[in-house]
Structure formats: structure tokens, C-alpha cells
Amino acid sequence: MNIEKEKVSVKFLKIGMYVCKLDRSWLDTPFPFQGFYIRSHTEIKDLQTFCKYVYIDVVKGKTLSSESKISKPSPLLRKNTKARKYIGRSTPLVVKHDFYPSEHKPIKSEFNGAHNLMLDMTAAVEETSFNLRVGKGLDIKKTKKIASQVVNSVLRNPNTLIWLTQLKNQGRYIYGHSLKSAIFAAVFGRHLGLPEDKLEILVSGVLLSDIGKTKICRKLLNKSEPYTDEEVKTVRGHVELGVELLAKDKHMDHDILTIVETHHERFDGSGYPYGLVGNEIPAYGQIAGIVDTYDAMTSKRPFGKLHTPSQAMETLYKQRNKLFSAKLVDEFIQAIGLYPSGSAVQLSDGSIGLVLSHNKQKRLKPEILLVKDEHGETLEKPKFIDLSKKAMFSKKERPCVTSALGNNEINFDPDQMIAGFNNKPSLKKMLFA
Incomplete structure (x- = not known):
């Protein structure tokens, strides 16, 4: 039409x-x-x-003359009548864009701590997964400590951890997925204005949302061919397995259980395990569903197509008021950007760079770390450029982003770049002057 x-x-x-x-x-x-x-x-x-x-x-x-309301999904669409365990009455989400200051610390002051945090997070998640597979209990205090560190880093600078997750693939998909989803959730929650204690609950819940997969055969989880109907049923069972695992801890926050229980519910009632519709899905569960889906699309998995961040955002946008709330999808695009920190992009002059932080007002003119010139030649020293600002003493406009690239398309060594940040003061000075 x-x-x-x-x-x-x-x-x-x-x-x-x-x-x-x-x-x-x-x-x-x-x-x-x-x-x-x-x-x-x-x-x-x-x-x-x-x-x-x-x-x-x-x-x-x-x-101008219409008083009709935007249609909302009907609860009659619900396909599942399972009894819910931890889902209570959903509290409306109040968005406060000005809750946190728009200015934040530069990447230079956050990078080393964020990089070490990523290493600690990866080790902790792998340890937790191993312990659960061999029958040991869950250390919820460790999870909450990680969540608190993630939130503190994101409050200082919402781009640094995202930049690192995009730059460097963190181990197996199942581990990298929970870590990156939690970081996206923290950045999204910061944009929405969630208080710090609520951000920590959200991040903890997203970190633990796939914990039930530790009770599912690894061979099945890593299968590259399409699942059979029976295998789909088994994999979807990770939600209830996860809730059962977490509920054994008497100190477990109810909101964390709710996030784990509802992160695969969808706005139109097509999700699982309950087929909840619209705002029957708690706000944190809706947020968890969006970040889970976004990271799945932008990560290399045993199955499924790998999307660039902008392709993933376009796909999410098409699912507004279908799989996800239109309001939350719009907010997510605003929070993360079409070209998130760490995205590889091509500029209008043919040069190639990595996005350091996105510009909410001028989406196609973010801060860029230029790694290749307009002739496709790799720069000996990557160059920092803020595309939204003209070069000093120049009337010429900066180029703008024309397309997203896969990070594997630009042929650079992320380990070498990270080592450069950590070990070469001259490179840091040049990048972050």
C-alpha cells in the first residue's frame, strides 16, 4: 500500500x-x-x-479530523495458556532522557578499565557456565558484582564497552551473546533514564537470561543445520530451565526471574513460553527481548545470517508493534545508533573507519577512527576524526557515512589495535587529543 x-x-x-x-x-x-x-x-x-x-x-x-487510536494487539491472540510463575502486573516504563548528563568521560579515560572488565566478565561467565554444567551452584553475588561494574562503566561512557564488544569477538557465541546483550541493555537503560539500582537488575537479568542453556546438550546448541520441531521445543525449554535454576537461590531478585522468564515473549503474542501480548510483557522483559534479538543478528553464530548493525536496526524497525513495541524500538535506535561504536563504515570519499561514538543529532557524522584512506590503503597510524566538525582552518565539509561494513571486510587486527591502546602512549595521544 x-x-x-x-x-x-x-x-x-x-x-x-x-x-x-x-x-x-x-x-x-x-x-x-x-x-x-x-x-x-x-x-x-x-x-x-x-x-x-x-x-x-x-x-x-x-x-486532523480522526480520533481513532493506534491499534494494539489483542490478548485474544495469545496462543499459550501456561501458568505464569513470576510475572506480576506490568509497571509502565517512564522514560527520562535527561536523567543522566549528556556529556560523558572520553574513551581515553575509560578504555583500560573497560578492556580489563571485558576480560573479567568473559572469565566469570565461562566459570559460571562450567560450574552449572558440573552440578555446582550459581554465585549470584558474582553476577551482581559484574552487573554493577558494567553499569558504572556505561554511566561513565556508554560507547567504550560496545566498542570493545564489536571490535573483538569474545569466545563462544553463547558466552559472547550474554555479555554483549547485557552491555547493550545497560546502554539502552541509561538512555531510558533507569536509576542505577534498576540498571543493575536489568543487566543481571540479561546476563542470566540464557543460563538454562547450561542444561541443554552443547552439540544441539552448536548445531548449524535447522532444528527439528522436537529440537526447537528442547531449546525453547531453556527459559523454564533457567527460571528453575535461579529460583533455587532464596536471595534471587524477583525482577531478575521475570526478565529470564519473559525475554522471548513478543509483542504480537508469537513469543514463548506464555504467548504474552503487548504490555502484558513487563518492560524489562521487552528490553531484554530487543537487545537479545539485536545481538543475535549482529553476531557470528553456528546458524542464521550475520547482519551489519544498520541492517539489524532496519529489521527491528520493520517489527515495530509486531515483535516489539514501536516505542521501545524507536528508543533503542536512538540509544545505540544506526552505526554503533565499533561499527566498520565506509565514508562518502571512499575511506574506511571504525565508529568511536555515534552522534544522535547527526547520525551519519559520528566520531571515526580512520583506518583506510580514500584509495583503500591502510593508514600506518589510524586517525581520529569527528565528522560533525569541519577541519581546522578549512571550509570543506567532512565526508559522511554511506554504508556499514562487516568488521571482517576491513582486514585489521583487533588484538594489535587493543595492544596499541594499552601500550603506545603516542597512539593514545594521537587518537584522543
Whole structure:
């Protein structure tokens, strides 16, 4: 169906309208470039700040004369009637974008600590997995300590840990997946304005969300061919196995159990194990589902297609109000960016670089670590460039990002680069001046 557009002055915007086009480039605004539903008076004020008029999609949302509401999934769509164990009444998520300061510490002051933290996290998760496989108990205090360290690092700088996870593949998929998902959850939660104690609960829950897989045969988990129906049933059982494992600890937080229990539920009722619909899924469970799916798409797995970050974001966007809440998908794109820290990208002049941190206002002009020049030649010394700012004494605009690349396409050694950060003061000085 073609988009049916209607030009509307920003003075007459209403909650429920779907903005599909602006009177200026999306890149000059903080709004999702694919379009979005207006869901608050704050968003209307933001539109009035940046624009004089916009175009609305009269098929997707309200018109000037329409009072119809955006349709929501019906609980009647639920396919599963299993009794829920730890899911209570869902508390609405209150987004507070200004809860944390927009300014944060530079990567240079966070890098060494974040790199050591990644090593400690990897070792701790592998140790936990091994202990559970051989019948030992779970040390929830260790998990919470890791979660607290992740949150503290992300509060200081939300880009550094993401940069490291994208730059260096951390061991087996099952370990790397839980670690990276937890880091994405921390960055997402920071963007939403969750208090620090709630961030630690969220990160702990996401770290432990796949803990039930320690009770499933490794050969099955690492299978590269499609699962049979029976194997799908077995693998999906990791949710209930995980909840049972964690519930044995009398000190386990109820919210952690809820996250583990609901991270595979989906907005349209197609998820498992209960087939919950819409906001029946607790907010933390919805957040966990989004970060779990995003990292699965952008990680090398025994099965499934490997997506670039921008491809994964596009896929998530298409699932708004289908698999995931439209509001949360929009917020996730804002939090992580189309080209997250660590993404390999090609610029309009043909050069290639790694994103250091994304620019929420100018998505195609992030901070870049340039590793190849416009002729495809690898630079002897990587060069730091903020694409949103002109070069000193130059009137020429910086190039912009034109496409995402797989990190395997740019042929560089991440271990050597990390060693360079840790051991070469001159390289640090050049990068972070």
C-alpha cells in the first residue's frame, strides 16, 4: 500500500499521528529517520522546535479530523495458556532522557578499565557456565558484582564497552551473546533514564537470561543445520530451565526471574513460553527481548545470517508493534545508533573507519577512527576524526557515512589495535587529543 501523505502545520499535531516526512533532512533532527508515531506532548514540542510543518501518514495514524487510536494487539491472540510463575502486573516504563548528563568521560579515560572488565566478565561467565554444567551452584553475588561494574562503566561512557564488544569477538557465541546483550541493555537503560539500582537488575537479568542453556546438550546448541520441531521445543525449554535454576537461590531478585522468564515473549503474542501480548510483557522483559534479538543478528553464530548493525536496526524497525513495541524500538535506535561504536563504515570519499561514538543529532557524522584512506590503503597510524566538525582552518565539509561494513571486510587486527591502546602512549595521544 502506498503512503498517503498529508501536510500539517506543527501547530496542529496530535498524539497518534504518524510523521513520515519533515520539512528538512532527518539528519538535522533527533527524530527516527524512518518516521515515527507521536506518543507524547514532549515529542510535539520537539517537532515544533525543529520544523514548521511535517507530513503525516493518514493510513498508519490519526488525521486532523480522526480520533481513532493506534491499534494494539489483542490478548485474544495469545496462543499459550501456561501458568505464569513470576510475572506480576506490568509497571509502565517512564522514560527520562535527561536523567543522566549528556556529556560523558572520553574513551581515553575509560578504555583500560573497560578492556580489563571485558576480560573479567568473559572469565566469570565461562566459570559460571562450567560450574552449572558440573552440578555446582550459581554465585549470584558474582553476577551482581559484574552487573554493577558494567553499569558504572556505561554511566561513565556508554560507547567504550560496545566498542570493545564489536571490535573483538569474545569466545563462544553463547558466552559472547550474554555479555554483549547485557552491555547493550545497560546502554539502552541509561538512555531510558533507569536509576542505577534498576540498571543493575536489568543487566543481571540479561546476563542470566540464557543460563538454562547450561542444561541443554552443547552439540544441539552448536548445531548449524535447522532444528527439528522436537529440537526447537528442547531449546525453547531453556527459559523454564533457567527460571528453575535461579529460583533455587532464596536471595534471587524477583525482577531478575521475570526478565529470564519473559525475554522471548513478543509483542504480537508469537513469543514463548506464555504467548504474552503487548504490555502484558513487563518492560524489562521487552528490553531484554530487543537487545537479545539485536545481538543475535549482529553476531557470528553456528546458524542464521550475520547482519551489519544498520541492517539489524532496519529489521527491528520493520517489527515495530509486531515483535516489539514501536516505542521501545524507536528508543533503542536512538540509544545505540544506526552505526554503533565499533561499527566498520565506509565514508562518502571512499575511506574506511571504525565508529568511536555515534552522534544522535547527526547520525551519519559520528566520531571515526580512520583506518583506510580514500584509495583503500591502510593508514600506518589510524586517525581520529569527528565528522560533525569541519577541519581546522578549512571550509570543506567532512565526508559522511554511506554504508556499514562487516568488521571482517576491513582486514585489521583487533588484538594489535587493543595492544596499541594499552601500550603506545603516542597512539593514545594521537587518537584522543
